[in-house]
Amino acid sequence: MNYRTHTCGELRETHLDQTVTLSGWVNNYRDHGGVRFIDLRDREGITQIVFHPEAADAHAVAQKLRREDVITVTGKCIVREGGENPKLATGKIEVDATEAIVLNDAANPPFIPDEAEKVGEETRLRYRYVDLRRPAMQHILKTRHRVTKITRDYFDEQGFYEVETPFLCRSTPEGARDFLVPSRLQEGEFYALPQSPQLFKQILMVGGIEKYIQIARCFRDEDPRADRQAEFTQVDMEMAFVEQEDVMSVNEGLMRRIWKDVLDIEIPNPIKRMTYADAMNDYGSDRPDLRFDMKLIDVSDLATQTDFKVFSGAVEKGGIVKAIRVPGGAKMTRKETDALAEWVKQFGAGGLPICKVEGGTIATGVAKFLMPIAEPLVERMGAEDGDLICFGVDPKPATVHRVLGELRVKLAHDLEMIDPKQAEWLWVVDFPMVEWSEDKKRWDSLHHPFTAPNDEDLDKLDSDDHDTIASIKSKAYDLVLNGSEMGGGSIRIHRPDVQSKVFKLLGIDEEEAKAKFGFLLDALNYGAPPHGGLAFGLDRTVMQLVGTSNIRDVIAFPKTQNGADLMTEAPSPVDEEQLKELNLRIQLPVKAPTA
Numbered sequence: 001m002n003y004r005t006h007t008c009g010e011l012r013e014t015h016l017d018q019t020v021t022l023s024g025w026v027n028n029y030r031d032h033g034g035v036r037f038i039d040l041r042d043r044e045g046i047t048q049i050v051f052h053p054e055a056a057d058a059h060a061v062a063q064k065l066r067r068e069d070v071i072t073v074t075g076k077c078i079v080r081e082g083g084e085n086p087k088l089a090t091g092k093i094e095v096d097a098t099e100a101i102v103l104n105d106a107a108n109p110p111f112i113p114d115e116a117e118k119v120g121e122e123t124r125l126r127y128r129y130v131d132l133r134r135p136a137m138q139h140i141l142k143t144r145h146r147v148t149k150i151t152r153d154y155f156d157e158q159g160f161y162e163v164e165t166p167f168l169c170r171s172t173p174e175g176a177r178d179f180l181v182p183s184r185l186q187e188g189e190f191y192a193l194p195q196s197p198q199l200f201k202q203i204l205m206v207g208g209i210e211k212y213i214q215i216a217r218c219f220r221d222e223d224p225r226a227d228r229q230a231e232f233t234q235v236d237m238e239m240a241f242v243e244q245e246d247v248m249s250v251n252e253g254l255m256r257r258i259w260k261d262v263l264d265i266e267i268p269n270p271i272k273r274m275t276y277a278d279a280m281n282d283y284g285s286d287r288p289d290l291r292f293d294m295k296l297i298d299v300s301d302l303a304t305q306t307d308f309k310v311f312s313g314a315v316e317k318g319g320i321v322k323a324i325r326v327p328g329g330a331k332m333t334r335k336e337t338d339a340l341a342e343w344v345k346q347f348g349a350g351g352l353p354i355c356k357v358e359g360g361t362i363a364t365g366v367a368k369f370l371m372p373i374a375e376p377l378v379e380r381m382g383a384e385d386g387d388l389i390c391f392g393v394d395p396k397p398a399t400v401h402r403v404l405g406e407l408r409v410k411l412a413h414d415l416e417m418i419d420p421k422q423a424e425w426l427w428v429v430d431f432p433m434v435e436w437s438e439d440k441k442r443w444d445s446l447h448h449p450f451t452a453p454n455d456e457d458l459d460k461l462d463s464d465d466h467d468t469i470a471s472i473k474s475k476a477y478d479l480v481l482n483g484s485e486m487g488g489g490s491i492r493i494h495r496p497d498v499q500s501k502v503f504k505l506l507g508i509d510e511e512e513a514k515a516k517f518g519f520l521l522d523a524l525n526y527g528a529p530p531h532g533g534l535a536f537g538l539d540r541t542v543m544q545l546v547g548t549s550n551i552r553d554v555i556a557f558p559k560t561q562n563g564a565d566l567m568t569e570a571p572s573p574v575d576e577e578q579l580k581e582l583n584l585r586i587q588l589p590v591k592a593p594t595a
Contacts, residue, residue: 001072002021003021003023003072004021004022004023004072005020005021005022006020006021006022007022007042007043007044007045008022008024008040008041008042008044008045008046008047008090009042009044009045009046009047009089009090010044010045010090011047011077011090011093011095012090012092012093013079013092013093015077015093016077016078016079016093017076017077017078018076018077019074019075019076019077020074020075020076020077020095021072021073021074022040022042022047022049022072022073022095023042023070023071023072023073023103024040024041024042024070024071025040025041025042025068025069025070025071025106025133026038026039026040026041026065026066026067026068026069026070026071026106027039027040027041027046027067027113027114028067028114029062029065029066029067034053035050035051035052035053036050036051036059036062036063036065037049037050037051038051038062038065038071038073040071040073041133043138043142045088045089045090046088046090047088047090047093047094047095048080048085048088048090048094048095049062049073049075049094049095049097050081050094050095050096050097051097051100052096052097055075055096055097055098055099057099057100058073058075058097058098058099058100059097061100061101061102062097062100064102065102066105066106066108067106067109067112068106068109068112068113068130068133069102069104069105069106070102070103070104070106071100071101071102071103072100072101072103073095073097073099073100073101074097074098074099074100075095075096075097075098075099076095076096076098077093077094077095078093078094078095078096079092079093079094080092080093080094081094109127109130110123110126110127110130111123111124111127111130113130113131113133113134113135114134116130116131116134121552122560122566125552125558125560125566125567126566126567127567128556128557128566128567129567132556137553139546140542140546140548140553140554141556143262143542143545143546144538144542144554146261146262147258147262147538147541147542147545148215148538150254150257150258150261150262151213151215151235151254151258152213152215154253154254154257155211155213155237155254158211158250158253159211160211160212160213160237161209161211161212161213162212162213162214162215163204163209163212163213163214164214165194165197165200165201165204165214165216166194166200167193167194167217168181168191168193169191169192169193169194170191170192170516171190171191171192172192172199172516172517176195176220176221176222177220177221177222178192178193178195178219178221179192179193179219179220179221179230180192180193181193182582182583182584183582184581184582187583188583193219194216194218194219195218195219195220196216196218196234196236196535197214197216197218197236198448198450199450199517199519199520201214201236201237201238201533202238202450202492202520202523202528202531203519203520203523204238205238205239205240205492205528205529205531206523206524206526206527206528206529208240209240210239210240210241210529211237211238211239211240212236212237212238212239212533213235213236213237214235214236214237215233215234215235215236215538216233216234216235216236216535217231217232217233218231218232218233218234219231220232223561228551229539229551229552229555229558229559230559230563231559232537232538232539232551233537233538233539234487234535234536234537234538235254235487235535235536235537235538235541236533236535237250237251237533237534237535238531238532238533239531239532239533240529240530240531241529241530241531242491242530242531242532243491243530243532244429244475244477244491244532246532247477247489247491247532247533247534248427248477248479248534249270251479251487251489251534251536252267252269252270252271255267255425255479255486256269258541258545259545262545263545265423267423267425268425271425271426271427271479272425272426272427273426273427273428273429274288274426274427274428274429275428275429275430276428276429276430276431276432277430279428280401281296281298281401282295282296283295283296283405283408284296284392284400284401284402284403284404284405284406284408285401285405285406285409285483286428286431286478287428287478287480287483287484287485288405288426288428288480288483289409289412289418289424289482289483290424290426290482290483291412291418291419291422291424291482291483292408292412292417292418294324294325294326294408294411294412295324296322296323296324296392296400296401296404296405296408297322297323297324297325297380297381298320298321298322299321299322299323299373299377299380299381299391300315300320300321300322302321302373302376302377302380303315303321303373303393305372305373306369306370306372306373307369308366308369308370310353310366310393311353311369311391311393314393314394314395317395318395319393319394319395319396319397319400320393320394320397320400321391321392321393321400322391322392322393322400322401322404323377323381323389323390323391323392323404324389324390324392324404324407324408324411325381325382325383325387325388325389326387326388326389326390326411326415327384327386327387327417328386328387328388328415329356329386329387329388329390329411329415330356330357330358330385330386330387330388331386332388337352337354337365337388340352340354340390340407340410340411341354343407343410344403344406344407347399347402347403347406348394348396348399348402348403349392349394349399349403350394352390352391352403352407353365353366353390353391353393354366354388354389354390354391355367355370355388355389356387356388356389357378357383357384357385357386357387357388357389358385358386359385360378360385361374361375361378362374362377362378362389366391377389390404390407390411392404392407409483420547422482423481423482424481424482425479425480425481426479426480426481427477427478427479427480428477428478428480429476429477430454430473430474431446431447431473431474431476431477431478432446432470432471432472432473432474433445433446433451433453433457433472433473433474433476433502434446434469434470434472434505434506435470436466436470442506442507443469443505443506443507444506445506446474446476447474447476447488447490448490449499449502449503449506449508450490450492450493450499450520451474451475451476451490451491451492451493452474452475452490452491452492452493452494452498452532453472453473453474453475453498453502454472454473454474454475457471457472457473458498460472461498461501461502461505462501469505474490475490475491475532476488476489476490477489477490477534479534479536481544482544484540484543484544485540486536486537486540486541486544487534487535487536487537488534488535488536489532489533489534489535490532490533491530491531491532492531492532492533493524494524494528494529494530494531495524495528496521496524496525496528499521499524500513500521539551539554539555542554
């Protein structure tokens with residue numbers, strides 16, 4: 001049986017008078033005086049089919065059709081009798097049916113693809129096979145396909161080999177939790193699903209592959225967010241005999257190719273650079289959104305000239321006071337600014353001091369405490385009448401940066417200060433190599449323990465001085481678009497003596513290092529070249545291209561916020577026999593009795 005000669009998005013005036021066969025789903029149906037009209041849909045588009053009573057057999061079939069039935073129709077391509085439908089690419093023609101065959105009667109669907117927005121996301125995920133029929137979803141998955149093809153073609157042109165790395169790996173519990181897989185043959189032992197191919201791609205560089213690429217599935221047992229899933233896909237690459245700029249240049253070229261081919265948009269060449277220190281100081285974030293201003297301005301020196309203990313006390317304890325100017329923000333009501341004060345508490349703030357600019361000076365909020373510095377404050381902030389000034393204050397500068405960094409983004413969205421067509425690309429470089437953990441009382445890697453320090457900071461690895469260690473910069477770099485981290489990477493440590501010093505700095509002794517990373521340390525001893533790489537999120541890239549803020553929109557079969565697959569009802573219990581084979585026993589926590 002010939003199911004189709006054309007797709008439902010293909011027919012044009014050039015096909016008039018041709019006999020064609022189309023197959024697809026019934027998108028809609030209408031009766032006009034005995035003439036039956038069917039909108040037939042496949043992934044390429046919609047074609048109107050007309051069934052006249054004169055074609056009795058086909059007309060009889062059409063009378064019984066309902067939405068989402070799967071059919072094949074044969075007929076002649078003719079000029080659309082009711083006039084052109086400019087909303088359809090096929091809007092100038094229709095097919096006069098002479099034959100129709102029902103391939104599958106559809107049960108009454110839980111929702112119609114065209115009306116998916118009227119139902120909750122939970123329903124759409126439970127019946128994902130219906131949701132996937134939406135043109136929007138099919139456009140997204142087509143875009144995802146295009147991105148992966150462009151990526152493979154681009155890296156192939158650059159001389160990269162695509163190499164698959166294992167899914168069943170050794171557990172190295174650093175950072176996010178591993179998904180564990182019990183081994184049947186090695187009793188009591190477990191594999192872990194990879195959080196990334198990091199160690200394997202470094203081994204590939206030692207193995208002389210030199211240029212590696214993989215569109216890799218990765219797994220992290222952490223709470224999903226709007227831009228994160230427990231299983232996700234990243235474009236993973238690594239290169240040997242390179243410096244930082246070489247890796248960044250190759251990945252810039254890829255992004256430039258993707259955005260040009262998919263959206264016909266030119267990305268700046270080169271993409272601007274910003275140091276981590278400048279990003280944190282000016283924007284309170286290592287992934288700053290540059291589509292709007294609202295820089296963080298340090299007013300600590302002015303704050304000490306007042307009797308306002310909230311400000312002066314924080315500075316005396318080694319903290320800082322910074323502020324952002326919100327253009328036109330004075331129109332916000334007391335209720336709205338009070339709500340902001342509550343909102344910032346989730347980021348560690350005690351509250352949100354504010355004042356408004358009126359008549360060239362400050363008013364309302366904490367203005368009465370700041371009158372001695374009103375004039376220099378307004379001048380330093382570059383504030384004008386009608387502006388709102390929001391302050392961040394804390395003995396810990398990191399808290400101030402986080403609070404104001406999050407606040408500036410929220411206010412920019414709430415006050416509609418962002419041009420949706422604007423795109424601001426940025427490389428953030430010169431990340432600190434380590435950060436001090438107050439909870440663990442030790443140094444932690446800011447990226448991962450295989451990131452190389454800057455050459456000029458190598459000698460600092462032997463220091464015992466806290467400030468000296470904190471000043472070590474690394475050869476790490478993140479690519480940011482509109483405040484979203486697209487990807488990140490680094491030049492890796494290729495010398496075993498340097499890797500040992502870094503492990504020691506991180507509190508990983510020789511025995512622990514050998515147990516967790518022995519195969520990598522061994523490899524570094526057998527001729528490891530200088531190498532570096534980057535991984536960027538495929539899911540997040542597609543999110544940017546199609547304009548969605550929900551990662552579940554760009555994955556064919558995503559998980560919910562609590563990690564469940566509603567369609568297949570995973571995770572699920574397993575048979576007792578399966579557990580016995582693995583020598584496992586389930587012991588659920590005892591729930592406290594309810595009152």
